Amino acid sequence: MPTEAYLLLGALLFALGAAGVVTRTNALSVLIAVELMLNAVNLTFVAAARRYAELDGTVVAFFVITVAAAEVAVGLGIVIDLARRKTSVDVDEASDLRG
Amino acid sequence: MTAEQAIFAIAGPICVIAAANAVLRRDPLTAALSLTVTLFSLAVLFLGLGAPFLAGVQIAVYAGAIMVLLIFVIMLLGVSHVEMPRLRRPALQLAGPLIAVALFGVLAAAILRGGLPPASGDTADGSVDALADLLFGRYTFAFEAASVLLLAALVAAVVVARKRSTEHEWPGRR
Numbered sequence: 001m002p003t004e005a006y007l008l009l010g011a012l013l014f015a016l017g018a019a020g021v022v023t024r025t026n027a028l029s030v031l032i033a034v035e036l037m038l039n040a041v042n043l044t045f046v047a048a049a050r051r052y053a054e055l056d057g058t059v060v061a062f063f064v065i066t067v068a069a070a071e072v073a074v075g076l077g078i079v080i081d082l083a084r085r086k087t088s089v090d091v092d093e094a095s096d097l098r099g
Numbered sequence: 100m101t102a103e104q105a106i107f108a109i110a111g112p113i114c115v116i117a118a119a120n121a122v123l124r125r126d127p128l129t130a131a132l133s134l135t136v137t138l139f140s141l142a143v144l145f146l147g148l149g150a151p152f153l154a155g156v157q158i159a160v161y162a163g164a165i166m167v168l169l170i171f172v173i174m175l176l177g178v179s180h181v182e183m184p185r186l187r188r189p190a191l192q193l194a195g196p197l198i199a200v201a202l203f204g205v206l207a208a209a210i211l212r213g214g215l216p217p218a219s220g221d222t223a224d225g226s227v228d229a230l231a232d233l234l235f236g237r238y239t240f241a242f243e244a245a246s247v248l249l250l251a252a253l254v255a256a257v258v259v260a261r262k263r264s265t266e267h268e269w270p271g272r273r
Contacts, residue, residue, distance in 0.1 A: 001103055001104055001107045001147075003215065003218065004210050004211065004215070005107060005111075006107075006144070006148070007206075007210045008206075008207055008210055008211075009111055009114065009115070009144075011202075011203055011206035011207055011210065012115055012118075012203055013114065013115070013118050013137075014202070014203075014206070015198075015199040015200070015202040015203035015206070016115075016118050016119055016122050016199060017118070017122065018198055018199060018202055019122060019195040019196060019198055019199035020121070020122035020195070022191060022194055022195045022198055023122075023191065023192060023194075023195030023196075024122075024125075026125070026127050028127040028130075028131075028169070028172070028173055028176075029124075029125075029127050029130050031169065032121055032127065032130045032131055032134050032169070033121075033122055035134060035165070035169075036118055036121060036122065036134060036137065039137065039138065039141055039161075042141070042157075043141060043144060043145075046144075046145055046148050046150050046153060047148060049148075049150070050148045050149055050150075050222075051215075051218045051219070052216075052218065052219050053219045053220075053221045053222055054219075055224075055225065055229055055230055055233050056233065056237075058150050058153050058225070058230060059230065059233050059234055059238055061150075061153055062153065062156065062234070063238075063241060063245055065156060065157070065160055065161060066245045066248070066249065067245075067248065068161070068165065069160065069164065069165055069249065069252075070248050070249055070251075070252035071252075072165050072168060072169060073168070073252045073253065073255075073256040074252050074255050074256050074259065076168060076169065076172045076256070076260075077255065077256035077257075077258075077259035077260035078259055078260075079172060079176070080172065080175070080176070080259075080260045081259050081260055083176050084262075089176060
């Protein structure tokens with residue numbers, strides 16, 4: 001398969017994830033959409049690694065997975081705290097800092 | 100049709116459909132399970148791209164650990180937290196698909212215009228050996244930094260999610 005096919009697939013997944021981040025109001029759904037965007041980027045990294053016969057892209061994908069794990073741990077902690085303070089995990093409700 | 104093309108033809112559409120389902124569903128549990136399907140099909144795509152170890156990590160860490168944590172929290176908070184149809188700001192509901200189409204249009208145009216440097220003819224050695232050489236050679240510092248990041252995230256998650264100390268936990272203060 002040409003690398004472009006993988007890049008297009010990655011772009012499609014990234015666009016879907018971005019739409020989810022904007023549209024969804026449930027904090028958990030927003031987190032899921034962010035995960036989707038991270039994975040879209042991972043796919044392009046691995047596709048580039050294959051195209052240029054360099055493993056660096058694969059290594060970067062590893063680090064993305066590591067950062068995603070850290071992000072989910074902190075994100076879910078925030079969501080749990082949000083559920084404790086508010087009645088729901090709706091991100092629209094978490095607007096206390098709005099000026 | 101090579102094996103890689105067959106993998107792409109099967110896993111690619113599954114990946115996109117599951118991703119669309121994950122984004123479009125209001126129910127976070129359904130979205131999480133759809134995302135798991137996406138992650139598995141991405142792991143299959145990684146196999147096709149000659150990165151078998153990354154495919155394994157994707158399944159074990161991403162589809163395994165991270166998604167279990169996510170679904171655990173969804174169940175903990177109760178599946179009743181299905182988001183309500185948004186009534187107040189219909190403009191944002193319109194912005195979602197608009198952003199998706201615009202973003203994909205720009206990216207697709209950039210990709211299809213070419214501009215990718217020509218591929219190198221040889222294939223990379225995708226074995227765990229070569230990967231470890233790189234990870235513990237050129238990327239040693241990043242590897243160590245990642246361990247510090249994970250520790251920091253661990254501490255942060257505990258601090259953020261623990262119960263706030265309320266009045267009755269401090270009997271001395273009234």
